[in-house]
Amino acid sequence: MNEPTRRVAVRGPGTRAVRRAPGRPAITALDEQDVVGDLLIRSLVRAQLVLGLRLAAVFGCLIGGLPLLFAVAPSTRRVEVLGVALPWLVLGGLVYPALLAGGWLYVRLAERNERDFVDLVERS
């Protein structure tokens, strides 16, 4: 490696605070996969993974927690809400709009991560 080492502060694509040494644009760094490019893409991958896992964890607890709730508090199996037994109301109806809302939220946030990343790359 003859090139001088570049130092880069990477704070995730959300911060827009990555500073680069002047010279080669980030897009080239990405395409040619030097150290900077590698750090950039790693930060995006991490941000997207954290986002995906976070939402998966929220829904995993909300929906995946239901059988456990029914198991530890048997009274919840027969509670009636609006004239319908709770398990049927949730599993037969409410869960579907909730999943759609989760998907909508994810698409919004994931696209924002990507927009921030593109801004970051194109600015520098």
Next chain:
Amino acid sequence: MTVPYDIVAVVVVVALTLGIGVYGLRLARTTSDFMVASRAVSPTLNASAISGEYLSAASFLGIAGLVFAYGADMLWYPVGFVAGYLVLLLLVAAPLRRSGAYTVPDFAEVRLGSTAVRRIASVLVVAIGWLYLVPQLQGAGLTLRATTGAPVWLGAVVVAVVVTVNVAGGGMRSATFVQAFQYWLKLTALAVPAVFLLLAWQGDGAPDLAGPAGPTFREATSVRLDAPVVVEVVEPVVVRQDGRDRLLGTGRVRLSEGTVVFPAGSAVPQVESIERATGDTWAQPLSGAGGLEHPLYATYALVLATFLGTMGLPHVLVRFYTNADGAAARRTTLVVLGLLGAFYLLPALYGALGRLYAPELLLTGRTDAVVLALPGALVGGLTGDLLQALLVAGAFAAFLSTSSGLLVSTAGVLVQDVLRGTVRDFRRASVLAAVVPLVLALAATSLPIGQVVGLAFAMAASTFCPLLVLGIWWRGLTAPGAAAGLVVGGGLSATAVLATLTGAVDGGWPAALLAQPAAWTVPTAFAVMVGVSLATRGRVPAGVARTMLQLHAPEALGLSRGR
């Protein structure tokens, strides 16, 4: 008899499927058109097609049948079928599309550069595809028998032939149009009769769907048996068979072929495999209604299989390559979540109404027919006949669309990894991919459709889920690690599937673990894949950084792409 309407319904659906297929064929010119519709299908059209392809016999008939027989715990099937798409969206959709691969084996090769992993993945695609095809074909046979009295093999052969002709002739482009149309047909076919059924139920005084009593014949009911059946009689009853009165004492009783008339108000003797449950027990989750053992374990294992298995289904994956880019793949998945959620509000309703109005299916054990039986039992007359014909049309749309999706992807893998990659051979591969499951469907005894499809999900979750998730997010995955994970996960889940299908293990924890294997096979597959990858750290592919860039970089950057 309702024969004419039902046959007309089947003929119309088949004709429309082939007709739209031919229309699509005129548009398909190159091999690329043929295989992935040139990757230029709009998100809404593609989402309709994905949903149309996804809503199989299991969704249209199977879920209602399972809810009807086993109660509230079965609501997890449709929940899992939809939630699987959310997981797919969160972890897989966009990067998978950006990988530019057409099948999972392609992905394995792009990511790991290993032909060995590619071969293992190919074998698994074909195995999962065939396991999923068998209940579709059996469902077709069951539907024709239940509504027209046709022999069981006929429906299976009709679906296999139509789908093969359509896929071999039109490829993916025509499949996109056909399947988008079939989603809307299926939704209509289930929603319109549901409205009539609810009105009829209201008109009947809206009797309690989960009353204290077990399943009871509300009026004198004649049950036609075309095979002998052993039932559990809970209270003595005098029935009329072949013009003679016969007293059935409590306990196990064998009923021979023919027509048996049960008096009004008598308890329904149930087939041995489904235990009698009161409405109250049936309506509660984790109650073990119907004789399900270890319901809490079974529920969690099912949740794991469906949540994680969806992303690994061959016909689901192929569809993602028809999106224009990663962002379109995400938006498509979002629309799919909405379309599927709307559909899955309906099947449980049929299962619940069936307890009141079609309890004789608990005697024959043909619970998958509950959707088809309700219009005749609850609405009746010409309206009932027409509604039943509409349901038959929807059911055939389900068999045709899922089967053709599975056939396209299975044949795609066969053509790329077994035969040569030209259009002509794609046709030969389609025939091969259809004949094997047809033979299996005709030879095998049938389990509930929903349950067999659940096993296909478990197998996908134990193999392709770890491969895709680790491949997309973890640079450390190596070819030996992926291969080991696929072999172990596939081997364990295949063993469980075979043991369950053949009924080799009967009762207790072993049977529960094998019937819902995902809870132990998925973690094992992940552990093996990670463990072996760590042990073979030196074998991390050299181009992994470039691959990661390709999988995750937004299209807006305009980086050069491999494919």
